Amino acid sequence: MSFVTHLECSYTGEHYEAGIPHGLSTAGKPILVRYDLEAIKKAISKEEMATRTEGFWRYKEFLPVTQSQNRISLGEVVTPLIRMSHTEQKLGLTGEIIVKDEGRLPTGSFKARGLALAVSMAKEFGIDHLAMPTNGNAGAAMAAYATAAGMKTTIFCPDDTPAVNVEEIALQGGDVYRVNGLINDCGKIVGEGKDKTGWFDVSTLKEPYRIEGKKTMGLELAEQLGWELPDAIFYPTGGGTGLIGMWKAFDELEAIGWIGSKRPKMIAVQATGCAPIVKAWEAGEEHAPVWENAWTAAAGIRVPVAVGDFLIIRAVRASDGFAIAVDEDDIFEARDEIAREEGFLLCPEGAATYAAYRQALGDGRVSKTDRVVLYNCATGLKYPMPPVNKSVDRNKPVKYSQF
Numbered sequence: 345m346s347f348v349t350h351l352e353c354s355y356t357g358e359h360y361e362a363g364i365p366h367g368l369s370t371a372g373k374p375i376l377v378r379y380d381l382e383a384i385k386k387a388i389s390k391e392e393m394a395t396r397t398e399g400f401w402r403y404k405e406f407l408p409v410t411q412s413q414n415r416i417s418l419g420e421v422v423t424p425l426i427r428m429s430h431t432e433q434k435l436g437l438t439g440e441i442i443v444k445d446e447g448r449l450p451t452g453s454f455k456a457r458g459l460a461l462a463v464s465m466a467k468e469f470g471i472d473h474l475a476m477p478t479n480g481n482a483g484a485a486m487a488a489y490a491t492a493a494g495m496k497t498t499i500f501c502p503d504d505t506p507a508v509n510v511e512e513i514a515l516q517g518g519d520v521y522r523v524n525g526l527i528n529d530c531g532k533i534v535g536e537g538k539d540k541t542g543w544f545d546v547s548t549l550k551e552p553y554r555i556e557g558k559k560t561m562g563l564e565l566a567e568q569l570g571w572e573l574p575d576a577i578f579y580p581t582g583g584g585t586g587l588i589g590m591w592k593a594f595d596e597l598e599a600i601g602w603i604g605s606k607r608p609k610m611i612a613v614q615a616t617g618c619a620p621i622v623k624a625w626e627a628g629e630e631h632a633p634v635w636e637n638a639w640t641a642a643a644g645i646r647v648p649v650a651v652g653d654f655l656i657i658r659a660v661r662a663s664d665g666f667a668i669a670v671d672e673d674d675i676f677e678a679r680d681e682i683a684r685e686e687g688f689l690l691c692p693e694g695a696a697t698y699a700a701y702r703q704a705l706g707d708g709r710v711s712k713t714d715r716v717v718l719y720n721c722a723t724g725l726k727y728p729m730p731p732v733n734k735s736v737d738r739n740k741p742v743k744y745s746q747f
């Protein structure tokens with residue numbers, strides 16, 4: 345069973361029936377899942393939740409899968425919260441910098457959360473062919489979970505997607521193609537192929553269930569922090585599913601009385617080479633037009649246009665947060681600094697959140713007393729690192745004075 349009552353257009357509120365596949369609403373906007381929260385409140389307590397062990401599936405009452413045998417799992421874990429204590433000290437903080445390390449999930453990124461749910465729901469509906477555009481991590485997660493579920497996948501990525509991503513997709517059973525364009529160009533191919541191929545479009549927010557998986561980041565964070573949300577969350581924002589999903593999670597938790605009304609500032613972090621949400625937020629707009637010539641090496645946030653733009657911006661506004669862009673150089677300096685000083689390897693998108701934090705601390709938008717959470721959305725190991733060229737010749741006397 346599930347506690348889903350119906351689905352709803354996030355823009356017009358139009359209702360849709362649960363139990364059948366959906367794409368975008370008739371208004372062309374994302375569709376969200378709604379639950380009987382009163383019934384969830386009666387069905388599960390915080391104390392009982394604390395005894396469960398199965399990663400994000402522990403939140404099953406808040407998830408749409410109706411038959412547990414349809415749950416596709418590759419060994420999800422509760423991702424750890426890691427204090428950046430050297431950095432806190434260096435910056436003279438009385439607050440905390442906490443990294444939520446999503447790189448520990450299957451396929452090495454938080455895309456596992458969304459795709460585990462999307463694939464499990466596709467299984468419930470008997471769908472056997474999934475397609476998506478990806479900058480790398482989403483494709484890898486979809487290929488892995490769909491293969492585990494016995495489904496076929498067709499995946500399109502920009503031709504400069506890191507080789508490791510293209511290769512992991514292929515090796516995990518995905519039929520992957522490089523496209524000479526950006527992720528929105530890939531998305532167009534997926535959308536236009538629907539009628540000709542019969543594949544199901546699993547693009548971010550173009551089906552209702554990836555966001556339900558990403559929502560578990562908010563449920564998990566709240567539980568890990570003793571049901572007391574932090575002062576600010578820095579989120580590397582591409583399509584924005586995670587930010588919107590966490591915001592939805594907080595609403596659901598408040599509705600059942602597990603948290604109070606305190607909300608973190610939701611901070612959407614983008615790169616200056618691709619910052620459509622920042623531009624729209626600064627202009628006071630709710631929709632963000634396509635960002636031309638988008639570029640950043642932080643591939644996960646190289647998303648020139650987001651169908652959920654208004655949902656990101658509304659959550660940022662409602663939380664009294666902000667949208668902020670960071671320079672390419674600052675992203676990689678941030679990664680190097682945290683690796684060198686904390687022994688923690690952030691991915692570039694995660695590093696962007698630390699760069700944004702430093703910028704916001706500098707201009708007073710967050711304070712030294714704040715407890716902030718940075719999302720490290722993927723393992724740093726998937727990305728190119730600076731070269732190393734030191735060596736020792738074992739056939740010559742080793743110069744020990746150099747070490």
Ligand SMILES: *Cc1c(COP(=O)(O)O)cnc(C)c1O
Nearest residue numbers: 481582583584585586644693722
């Ligand atoms: C997908 C991705 C993002 C962006 O996440 P959204 O929720 O789609 O905004 C950020 N970083 C990495 C590493 C990603 O793979």
